[in-house]
Amino acid sequence: MKRQTITTIWLIMLLLGLASCKSSEKNQGDKTSVAQLQQVKLNGRNYWLALPRGYQAANSYKLLLAFHPSGGNGKDMQSFTHFDQISNEYIVAYPDSEQVEWNEGCNCNIAHRLGADDLGFTSRIITDIQSRHNVIPDEVYAAGYSQGGLFVQNLACNLPQLFKAVAVVAAPMSIQLASSCSPSTAVSLMMVHGTDDTVLPYNGMVHHNFGLISSADAIALIAGKNDALPYALHKTQVAPHTHLTSYHNGTQKFQLYSVQGGGHTWQFAGFDTSRQILNFFAEVEQPELPEHSQLVSTEQGQFHVRAMGMDNPGPAVVLLAGPNYNYHSDSAWFAALQPLLAKQYRVYSIDRLGNAYSSNTEELSYRRFADDLAAVLQQLQEIQLALVAFSSSSISARWFYQQHQQQFDIKAMVYIDPDIPLPHSLSLYQGYPADWYLANLPALLPHLAGGNWTGRTKDKLDVEYQEVQQLVAQHNVQLDWSYFEQIMQLRLLIPQQQARAREIAAYIADLDGYAQLPMVSAIPVSVIDSDFEQQQIDLAQDEPELAAALRLWQQEGSAWSAEQALISNGQYIALSNSDHLVPVQKPEQIKQALDWLFRALQLP
Template sequence: MKLQPILKSILVIIITLLLSLVLSSCGSDSNNVDSDKADTTGLIKLAQRSYLLKLPAGYQADKSYKLLLVFHGSGGNAMSMHSTAKFEQYTDDYIVAYPNSKEVEWNEGCGCNIAHRKKVDDLGFVDAVIADIKQRHQVLDSEIYAAGFSQGGLFTQNLACNRSKVFKAVAVVASPMSEQLAASCAPEEALSVMMVHGSHDPVLPYNGLADSNFGLISSPKAIQLHANKHNALPYPLIKPLPELGAGSINYSNGKQKFNLYSAIYGGHSWRFNQFDTSAQIIRFFAELEQPELPKHSQLVTTEQGQFHVRAMGLDNPGPAVVLLAGPNYNYHSDSAWFAALQPLLAQKYRVYSIDRLGNAFSSSADNLSYRRFADDLALVLQQLAESQVTLVAFSSSSISARWFYQQHQQQFDIKAMLYIDPDIPLAHSLSLYQGYPADWYLENLPELLPYIAEGNWTARTKDKLDLEYNEVKQLAAANNVAFDLGYFEQIIQRRLLIPQQQARATEIASYIADLDGYASLPMVSAIPVSVIDSDFEQQQIEQAQEQPELAAALQLWQQEGSAWSAEQASLSNGQYIALSNSDHLVPVQQPEQIKHALDWLFSQLQLP
């Protein structure tokens, strides 16, 4: 006989209905107010519907507030959702409304439930609730949010798809997304989305549900769908959050965020053991403008802007090692090039990779150059409380390192410098550097920046990044290099963002003046300067064999560079290290060579 399970199910339904009636009665009589009483909180009637309104502590009638709408699950109501979430206990910044559904469920957009069959206009009801609250209180139009639990979370995703002009961000708890809504979702404007879901949810499964009427896509696919709808960058940031008993998958389009928090072994619940959902939702809404950063990364704020700094090996003694990135042949230049080198060096040294403004997660600015970064670097190191440093400069960042030494050697104890394929400040090399494309960018920059702003270079940038991505992976694999691919992905994809594309163009246009100033400085002699000189030019020389004039110019460039590098090392009692059969991206291909060179430099220093 199978009567016992059936009776058990009936009993659960009866208890749910009774609980719903009890909770509803808690909001009757003294809490019921008519829609014309605009300064009272409680269960507010709106035509044939109602919503529970909660004002923040210390509410001031002449102050404008953020607005948060919170949607209950199937069979629930406003009072039960309020008892669960209690958002107003976490913040005084929001007016919080808890609407009641007309039917047992919300018309969530799947076209598969009773609310749909009865043609309940829940989207219109939400519009009416917001309008009613705006009549009663002062609301910030650009700060309207939504959150929903279970079936209310499914409806909240309907709002994300069909009311994106209204909401700045939404939070979805304990629900993935229906297959029908996934197929029809077409937001008009960008908004941020947060999802929280227990990995072992038995009601609305985390991994989705195959069903002809009520099919669900998984939560990871749902957050990816939201991200894709808003042109997010391709590689998610995946972070373990053991302190919260969760993990996260985070996408970004540079302005909006799309985060899924997966509660490990969590069931169908609003809260989890270590994860306070209400607190995390408020935090997410408050930090929409702040990017999710990879492990070891931070943003250091100075008077010139925010600088992305990756700090590793912080417990190691001695002078700090500061990594300065320079460009490859596509002029891409950021801390992605140190995805193999920095973890290696951090085993022994305290290591910072610092991204210039306009690169990686750093904020942007108008007047960008390698020369300018020398002064910015001083401000960042001051904030980091690092006064004793050794600089490792890759490629054109030798300009920044040399100017930093020139301008700030009195302020900082600069122990040594290591150049990797530095720019050569001699006449022939300068003539090559200052020709195409630098001269073209300088001439066309005023027209180029608005052209880039319209997205006209995004596709070509993506093609270059795809090529670089594969080349770097192959380079690291071929040389058996331990490589932090996740960090590399997070940084290189930032190059796709419009401000970063514009920053790259501005830096190239500034390069001619950067080189002129660099060439005016004498060689460094007071501290040891080692130079790693790869033979990456050889491949270009071989490719130019059918153009004898060009091949000769490239050969002279190579010879001039090797001679200057050897002289700089000799003059300063550093090492000159020539690498054969080497790629220009020495930090990716041969990080061990850089570590050996740095070890030698430190062995020469008089350290306590």
Template sequence: MKSVSLGGLLALTMIITNLTACGSSGNSGRAAEPAESSENIQLGERSYLLGLPANFDKNKEHKLLLVFHGSGGSSDGMRSSARFEQLSSDYIVAYPKSLEVEWNEGCDCNIAHRKGADDLGFIQQVIEDVGKRYALQEGEIYAAGFSQGALFAQNVACNMGDQVKAIATVAAPMSKQLAQSCPMQTPVSVMMVHGTADNVLSYYGSDHANWGLLSSQEAVARFAELSGSLPNPLLKSSEQNIGLIHYTNGAQKVQLHSIIGGGHSWRFSNFDTSNQILTFFAGLDAPELPEHSQLVEVQGQKFHVRSMGEQNTGPAILLLPGFNYNYFNDSAWYSLLQPYLAQTYRVHSIDRLGNGFSDMSEEVNLTRFAEDLNSILNEINEKHVLLVAFSSASITASQFYQHRSDDVQLAGMLWIDPDIAGPHSLSLYKGYPADWYLANLDALLPILAEGKWTARTWNKLVVEREEIAALIPEAVAPLMDWNFLDVVSQQRMLVGPQQTRAREIAFYANDLDAYAVLALPSSVPVSVIDSDFEEKDIQNNPDNAEMLRLWQQEGTAWSKQVAEFSSGQYISLEQTDHMVMFQKPEAIKQAIDWLVAHGQ
């Protein structure tokens, strides 16, 4: 994976600057409500406090959560602040006590280091001791810490990643020394919670001759880099004045919750720290979704659906992605069009299995997705729809037209540069690279699993992004959701989506054969937007100019036939790129407006 991007840090800074500050409340891990029953356990000269959940079942396997107090704090104080065993029956909770006033946090700079406190060794002893007393779930050990204990939790992540699955840190960034020396071999999920008005361990970092701190934004980026995360973070902000920056490598998560105006505290008036940490630990296997997104489950498989403009009436607009020239296809193609249309319509973009944030599957093809659509529409309670299909998604749209549920009212369809079901075009589509992928699929899948194509995928994404940026008209540029495009498109770098892409290209010929024998739609209007993107291919490939010109001519004739046969519109766009969704969203909206006015 490439190193993490600074774009996310700059964007989050803007979020924090624009949010209204709010105060924090609660205690710092030292004040204590009366603790419930617990056991103080001695391990030689060291000790830890053991908290068991209510109605503890000794025959049940539990997860283990280690919680570290701050400088000068205590196990009792930390337990009273965190209350983890009161909030979940899944965890046995251990609150170790530091040997010195501070933990040996890995900066090689404090009292604990100078006195040689083996705090990592002690934590290993605690894990083993709890394991002797109670049944623990294999691979389910977690750690959390407050303030200087949070810095120590980071040291645990760096050096004990083979044992600890995830950590959560509260009220601390990261020491510059540990950031440079962290020997993380096994990636660990990391959740950071930090108030932007922290006057003890500054959210913005600090410089000191012996002990410097990264800012929390730099710290989360450093952990993302150590875990091999994808380059671009997901950014969110909430009405509660909390900013989220979230990285993932496809398996582990690294995220920072910025509590705007929050001080040096475990508790905040607008953020339930302990419950949020438990939610993070419980949801490590689920993707963090962008705003407006949800996972819709159909027959045990989850599909990524992004919904906007839900207050609008009329038919729902369904955006179906198709192949671009790199054979990438997901809802990133609608990063501009969806918010543009959502000003007027209720709009859903839907990713097929293996694309975007949808579940992975070995059974992927464009034809199968038409069957999935019926179930997805039922789950999101949409019965009156209009389909917008880009490129090869016309295959799915055609199949859906033929096999849609009886209770779904289809108002019409808009096909943007659709696949052409003519003999010359079909022969081109079935040629390279589709024929190569089909012949080499079995050998290619393990190569993709080793990550050998990840760098080339990233290089393609960089070029695509530059091309898209050059297409967007200034008038609609404020609506472009760059973070959504970056976060969704970079999923293509992960092994699962890479293999899905290979399978879809290999099975493309079968999809085309099924498409070619379908009758043209006749009972609903189908409008076709036909750009002249082929002109660029013709100019760049003079040796194949005649073949490409025939493709263009056949495409024009076939597209006109589809529109005429169904009483739709044929819309020719000159000097237009294949990515019409970015270059001319107004033309798409005008075509949709016409279909809504003339459809069922």
């Protein structure tokens, strides 16, 4: 393409962009600037500085750089963003571009051809302000509108180490920058874009010289470049006509706010862009939680709690997750069961520390979780309870009953494939891999920290995902896939991998304590006993000794489970042709067991 043609395209975009800017300013009503903008000359260039109201030289502040659209200047940017008026936490710089537009990284515009060093200018502004004022370390941010937003993406790709988070409004990403973007470190990024933008189209545009990928592809690309987890969280109506797509890597967030019907503008009806950006900056280290989820704080840490059916009466049903054969253990296993139970019951799924969105700690065990659970339930103000414990979480449920039955009114329990506290079963549980993890934990934790098991973890998760898909399809189960994906993928994070290793290493001691406790007899305990062991027995037919050990395990488990149900006036429910993941395969069976207990106890 000839330079004249390129310039013509950008001139058209410039004029449209300026018109949109004026529209944005008009949308602000009669609001006028109350800040005194200071013009600062820096190596022949210019930026405008706004100090917060009540500025004190001895105080420390965050720093925000706001980049104007093509054809504008820093004062224009201040006139419709008003960042300095909204918050007193920030020193705000509004830089002027050297050319009519910023050198955004597409290598296709006027600023590029004339050699504008806008990346260097940005770095020098930050250094200059830091030399004059007290800027909080690691609290530097950037925001850009339209072509200034394209430039902020360039910052995210090529100077991410300078910023904690950046925000982009009304700008997807150029095809050229998308192909070259290779950030050296992760930086959180927020995008806001109207789906009917005709200047820099939301869905991108194709051109042999200057093209744009869509905003949806741009946020996915940035997320991927920053090692984000693969599944996005989707929320509709986070604001009027506004949809949120959110990725994260466990530390940074990458979010796209899609405003349905919105044009090329800074401000949208029902969506205060400037305030939303500052909210994003303030909350950038807080995870974006799925619907119904919350973090409950105790002295021991923050616990991820999913609460559903809150208007239902009667005792709270508390779901405790246990492991599958890969020792993955979190509330993803309740993505089918909890919504089903919530139609009738008030239901909580509570993740142990180190699992899902719960915070981490070095001391992890199923026994420890019994006390943590008591603290969480206190915060939730739930006293009357029915516990549903899957797999090894029977350890937590049994210890919780042992230690806290005076504090809580525990009405009943449902065990689903519980751990069997008898000698032969214990010998299997406490063998490989538990003994290996216990012996090798000190060396394993730093090995995991290096990401050496992330690939194999992903491979296992892929297999698990396919297996769950098959179970759900075969049994016509309704599963909340969005929730399942959000929780399941967290197992890829290094802290979660380490937490899994710590729990497995502590499992031997957990079992020793569990085996010392008598069966529960004062409240009804129903036991759902799948025959998942049969699959392992069939696979071991060429190893007679192993097959015999597995058969004894199966027999011992069924006998113990039936006895526990009998002495407590519960139900023993034996399932045939069943998988260990009963909450995914047969959630209706668990609901029926719970319904029976509530009827037997005459509970609402």
